[in-house]
Amino acid sequence: MFSSLLSGLMAGAMALAAPAPSAPAGGWDGVYAYTQDGGRTAGGSPILVTWRLTLKNGACEFHGEGFQTLETFQCSAHATPSGLEVRFLRYPPPARANRFGVEVYKPGAPLFTLSRLEGRVLTRWTGFVPDEGVARSPAPYFSKVK
Numbered sequence: 001m002f003s004s005l006l007s008g009l010m011a012g013a014m015a016l017a018a019p020a021p022s023a024p025a026g027g028w029d030g031v032y033a034y035t036q037d038g039g040r041t042a043g044g045s046p047i048l049v050t051w052r053l054t055l056k057n058g059a060c061e062f063h064g065e066g067f068q069t070l071e072t073f074q075c076s077a078h079a080t081p082s083g084l085e086v087r088f089l090r091y092p093p094p095a096r097a098n099r100f101g102v103e104v105y106k107p108g109a110p111l112f113t114l115s116r117l118e119g120r121v122l123t124r125w126t127g128f129v130p131d132e133g134v135a136r137s138p139a140p141y142f143s144k145v146k
Contacts, residue, residue: 083115
């Protein structure tokens with residue numbers, strides 16, 4: 001009797017300690033895009049990279065494609081008092097690093113936060129910075145496209 005009670009209490013405590021699944025609150029589901037304009041190469045070619053964040057039913061994927069960039073990984077989205085925090089989750093299985101074998105991010109590492117102001121989506125870059133020239137204070141980088 002005592003051991004089953006203790007076992008039940010332990011199971012309850014472990015359930016409380018387990019991380020809750022990420023579920024964006026406040027209607028964040030959708031596809032968001034940001035095109036990074038890095039200017040032009042010495043030969044005149046445009047340096048453009050499009051970053052796409054897809055949030056759907058608790059799933060989160062981040063994808064970048066363009067000039068010398070092709071990267072996709074899973075992320076997690078967590079509601080905050082002012083918006084949404086996007087964190088790195090994992091590279092596409094079975095990879096443990098990017099295509100160059102470099103583990104740029106650790107699971108759970110914050111990438112950026114999103115908030116809304118007057119109908120615009122504001123981004124504050126944290127662990128992920130698409131270009132060293134971008135401001136780290138909130139600015140309208142991403143926009144909802146779907």
